[in-house]
Amino acid sequence: MRNVSIKDIAAAAGVSHSTVSRALRNSPLLKPETIARIQKIAQEKGYTASAAARSLVTRRTQTIGVVVTTIADPFVAEVVSGIEEAANEHRYSVFLANSNAEPEREMNVVRSFAEHRVDGIVVTSSRVGALYTPMLSSMQVPIVLVNNQHPGEFVHSVMIAxxxxxxxxxxxxxxxxxxxxxxxxxxxxxxxxxxxxxxxxxxxxxxxxxxxxxxxxxxxxxxxxxxxxxxxxxxxxxxxxxxxxxxxxxxxxxxxxxxxxxxxxxxxxxxxxxxxxxxxxxxxxxxxxxxxPRRQMGRLAAEILLKLIQGEQADEVLRVPGELVLRQSTAPPPCPEPR
Amino acid sequence: MRNVSIKDIAAAAGVSHSTVSRALRNSPLLKPETIARIQKIAQEKGYTASAAARSLVTRRTQTIGVVVTTIADPFVAEVVSGIEEAANEHRYSVFLANSNAEPEREMNVVRSFAEHRVDGIVVTSSRVGALYTPMLSSMQVPIVLVNNQHPGEFVHSVMIAxxxxxxxxxxxxxxxxxxxxxxxxxxxxxxxxxxxxxxxxxxxxxxxxxxxxxxxxxxxxxxxxxxxxxxxxxxxxxxxxxxxxxxxxxxxxxxxxxxxxxxxxxxxxxxxxxxxxxxxxxxxxxxxxxxxPRRQMGRLAAEILLKLIQGEQADEVLRVPGELVLRQSTAPPPCPEPR
DNA sequence: ACGTAGAATGGACACGTTTGCGGAACGTCT
DNA sequence: AGACGTTCCGCAAACGTGTCCATTCTACGT
The missing domain is CATH 3.40.50.2300 (Response regulator)
Structure with a gap:
């Protein structure tokens, strides 16, 4: 069963599909009652816009790619959690890809991100394969690194101080x-x-x-x-x-x-x-x-990336402070042995 | 700068875009030398297919959605790692979404997956919000649960024995x-x-x-x-x-x-x-x-999902065995106090 | 030399959306 | 009444790809 499209709604409402498009985006060109009427119909028909079709014309996918060596690393997972959180707030979706530090998978990641035309990339893997660096940067999108060990050729990164x-x-x-x-x-x-x-x-x-x-x-x-x-x-x-x-x-x-x-x-x-x-x-x-502050670092990375996507300026290397947490593995040194 | 499209290649090769499309997919309709020539040009121009345009016509996105309560949970992260691994092997990409068990985010997840027309969904969150269950199932795609606590209305799931x-x-x-x-x-x-x-x-x-x-x-x-x-x-x-x-x-x-x-x-x-x-x-x-076997469970879930996407049959409830790992927190009971 | 089967390729449309441009309807002013 | 400005909406093109159908080309058999 086909998904309902903008045209189906147009037919039902007796208007052109352009009008429907405008109504769904609350264009000021339409009169409010038309907008309301069309939106109601869309709602009833269970309409959901097609991201593919939209991004084809807007040239924006509202999508970011996140590469990690492995999401199974708890450190990485929390960073990703922060990234996803911030992305979601800006209505961006995230593609997750594990590279496992294997060249073959790294190629796959690049291919996948390129084909899906992600608007930007966050790299959360301590090591980025040498061959894979130029590939990533070849795809003309902003890239932000998190705690990367060889920031080398990339401009933007978030790191712990x-x-x-x-x-x-x-x-x-x-x-x-x-x-x-x-x-x-x-x-x-x-x-x-x-x-x-x-x-x-x-x-x-x-x-x-x-x-x-x-x-x-x-x-x-x-x-x-x-x-x-x-x-x-x-x-x-x-x-x-x-x-x-x-x-x-x-x-x-x-x-x-x-x-x-x-x-x-x-x-x-x-x-x-x-x-x-x-x-x-x-x-x-x-x-x-x-x-x-792993989650926070993820959030920051995502926010920098989103700024870059909007064409704004953003911090190049952002250092976030660590916090000393006192528990029970530290104490004054033992008294010297009495002799 | 625009991405190079199939048409640009067609112009460079002096053929129609249909021919290029066929060449890139190694169609047997074309003679081998044409295919080789066109693929070479594509390579040189750094062509990457647009997943959006492709999925618009094929009605397949080669994409699956993975919902988790939070990826910061190490258990979940490993399952996702397995899912991503299996998906990648089948050239599928994964959208990751955290629901945080918050109704608002759950709505976002559903909207996002629906708009991106994911081909299937894996749910790795112990609890699925009541209101959100029907939304997920309303979007006509296969769904597989992992270790879900209320498998209720869903058919397919992978669980530990x-x-x-x-x-x-x-x-x-x-x-x-x-x-x-x-x-x-x-x-x-x-x-x-x-x-x-x-x-x-x-x-x-x-x-x-x-x-x-x-x-x-x-x-x-x-x-x-x-x-x-x-x-x-x-x-x-x-x-x-x-x-x-x-x-x-x-x-x-x-x-x-x-x-x-x-x-x-x-x-x-x-x-x-x-x-x-x-x-x-x-x-x-x-x-x-x-x-x-968390990673394995993720792999299995993905494989079941991919089968379902292909329209094949698949296990409905798959139980995987746990493995008792002996370490040092177990020993015979203490001898009763001598009295 | 000519018809023809089969191979190779091009043309055109479709997928679902956004958007610039033009046009109709309507009201206002001179 | 006519000119003109607004408001509202439709037409059509475009994004990049896949694919049916038609067309051209090649080679072969007679």
């Missing part, structure tokens, strides 16, 4: 009295890792603490990597009394390593994470960490 | 030697709760254990509710030695309540969850739970 947040987090450990503070980083050379590391260094400097290279260990951003990296730190002759971790996932692994070593958090060692993933709250002990 | 999984999980506790096994359920009357409860009852019956009403307590499916419900159980004169929880979220709350009561898991009390959320693995202790 890594440096400041990291300095603040490390600062907390300093204030608690720690003097041997380790940095458990990420080994992939991401921009966020170097920024967080820089914040860590800065906090040490401010406190007049010397930087000790042995106190830096690298994981892989996941619990397994954090676990191994923490074991190395624990094996030092003089282990740290506090560890600032690149992210919560690493911190989870670190917690496990510490537990297995028979030590207690925060009594023996303090741990600070980064992200405030849901699990941070339910770790044992609940993790002190830096909250990233 | 609650009863069997729950019986098995409770059975584990029985085998470990527990005799006072509690059920920490959900209070909203969801179908999954009653099915899981039924499985629990069945396992008790099989083991010849009497059902004790006091050993049933209700949370709200979230940690807070689980926490409160567990406190009630702990306050009993003769508390349970094991608890089977409606889901992992409730179990997390239960773990917290137990910790606060100064008891240890699993030494004093065993806990089993349901879902195998990511956090289950990193809870303290790591949680024994029932894994739901």
């Amino acid at each position: 890594n440096f400041e947040a990291s300095r603040q987090a490390t600062g907390l450990l300093v204030e608690l009295g720690h003097r041997r503070i380790a940095y458990l980083g990420d080994r992939f050379g991401y921009q966020s890792d170097s920024e967080r590391f820089a914040g860590y260094r800065e906090a040490l400097d401010c406190a007049g603490l010397a930087f000790v290279p042995e106190l830096v260990s690298h994981g892989d951003g996941r619990p397994e990597g954090g676990y191994e990296a923490m074991k190395k730190l624990l094996a030092l002759p003089d282990p740290p009394t506090a560890v600032f971790c690149y992210n919560d996932m690493s911190a989870l692994g670190a917690l496990k390593a510490i537990r297995e070593a028979g030590l207690r958090v925060p009594r023996d060692i303090s741990i600070v994470g980064f992200d405030d993933l849901f699990v941070a709250e339910y770790a044992e002990p609940p993790l002190t960490t830096v909250r990233q | 609650n009863f069997e999984a729950s019986r098995q999980a409770t059975g584990l506790l029985v085998e470990l030697g527990h005799r006072r096994i509690a059920y920490l359920g959900d209070r909203f009357g969801y179908q999954s709760d009653s099915e899981r409860f039924a499985g629990y009852r069945e396992a008790l019956d099989c083991a010849g254990l009497a059902f004790v009403p006091e050993l049933v307590s209700h949370g709200d499916g979230r940690p807070e509710g689980g926490y409160e419900a567990m406190k009630k159980l702990l306050a009993l004169p003769d508390p349970p030695t094991a608890v089977f929880c409606y889901n992992d979220m409730s179990a997390l709350g239960a773990l917290k309540a137990i910790r606060e009561a100064g008891l240890r898991v699993p030494r004093d009390i065993s806990i089993v969850g349901f879902d195998d959320l990511f956090v289950a693995e990193y809870a303290e202790p790591p949680l024994t739970t029932v894994r739901q």
Whole structure:
């Protein structure tokens, strides 16, 4: 059964289809009673405009594409939630595509977005494939990145203020009295890792603490990597009394390593994470960490994108502040053993 | 700058646009060299077909709509990941829409899907608003539900085999030697709760254990509710030695309540969850739970939907088995206090 | 050389919408 | 009464593609 079109309504109302079109868009060219009459008929017939036909002539699809490495990543999911929310408020719909960081899927994503003529794109994947960058930008639409590790050739992005947040987090450990503070980083050379590391260094400097290279260990951003990296730190002759971790996932692994070593958090060692993933709250002990306003970041990215679509100016790199969330994985350092 | 169309290519190749259309679709009506020549030109000009124009005439959009309450729910996100994956393999794109369980947004979702003429819909939200059910079904497209609590008027759905999984999980506790096994359920009357409860009852019956009403307590499916419900159980004169929880979220709350009561898991009390959320693995202790093959369920839902779109038959209610994952929150009951 | 079957291609319309332009109806002013 | 300005509406073209039908071209058999 065909969908009812503007012409069917025109026939029913005894007017031309142009008039119907205008009536449905509340054109001031029509007299109010005509508008009301036509809208009533449209309502009765259960009319729904065809986005395809409309966008064919308006050259706007009211649609944005969102690429993610995988929506199964809770971090990404919340960002997308914010994007979708903001888009919806502006009557935009979102196409979701997972790239899985696979070149083939990345091609599919580009093709799909191009064919559907999305008005703009938000990329929420830490890594964008090299070959895929030029393809994305070749399709003449605005693009906004969220927390991207290689913003390189793109202009617009929304990012967490890594440096400041990291300095603040490390600062907390300093204030608690720690003097041997380790940095458990990420080994992939991401921009966020170097920024967080820089914040860590800065906090040490401010406190007049010397930087000790042995106190830096690298994981892989996941619990397994954090676990191994923490074991190395624990094996030092003089282990740290506090560890600032690149992210919560690493911190989870670190917690496990510490537990297995028979030590207690925060009594023996303090741990600070980064992200405030849901699990941070339910770790044992609940993790002190830096909250990233993920949903908000998604909203902002969408709003910047929508501005760009309207042809307006928008922030090029927007830094949003993190928030230090105090839980129970941080405490003053243990008293030196009495001797 | 306009996108290059089929006509531009026709002009460049000195043929009619119909020929180009055929060439791009590898029609056997054209001779191979013409096809090759035209495809080459299309390639050079960076041609991308317009999905809008195409779907206007084919009456197919190669698009499916996915409604979720919120993509920020990790459970949902993984299901969606599976849906998107399967859809992509069949060259379908997905529209993602969050309903947030708000009537207004639900209306928006329906409008948006209707206007975009999606070929089918997957609903991954535990609750579908009453008013919104008829709207969805009014738009003449196939619909598949995933783990929906009120499948009511819809025909097709994919669900976890609650009863069997729950019986098995409770059975584990029985085998470990527990005799006072509690059920920490959900209070909203969801179908999954009653099915899981039924499985629990069945396992008790099989083991010849009497059902004790006091050993049933209700949370709200979230940690807070689980926490409160567990406190009630702990306050009993003769508390349970094991608890089977409606889901992992409730179990997390239960773990917290137990910790606060100064008891240890699993030494004093065993806990089993349901879902195998990511956090289950990193809870303290790591949680024994029932894994739901979320991604797989998403894939299946998409595949059923795609079959329906092709006009084929498909399973009406597909039950997928859960998998009991043994971790460290379960052990034999404590020895009775020596006296 | 000519008719013809079959292969290859073009013409035209349709899909559903928006919009510039022109025209009819109506009222107002001189 | 005629000129003119408004108000309201219809006509037609356009967006990019698919496809039926008609037409041209090619090659073949006689």
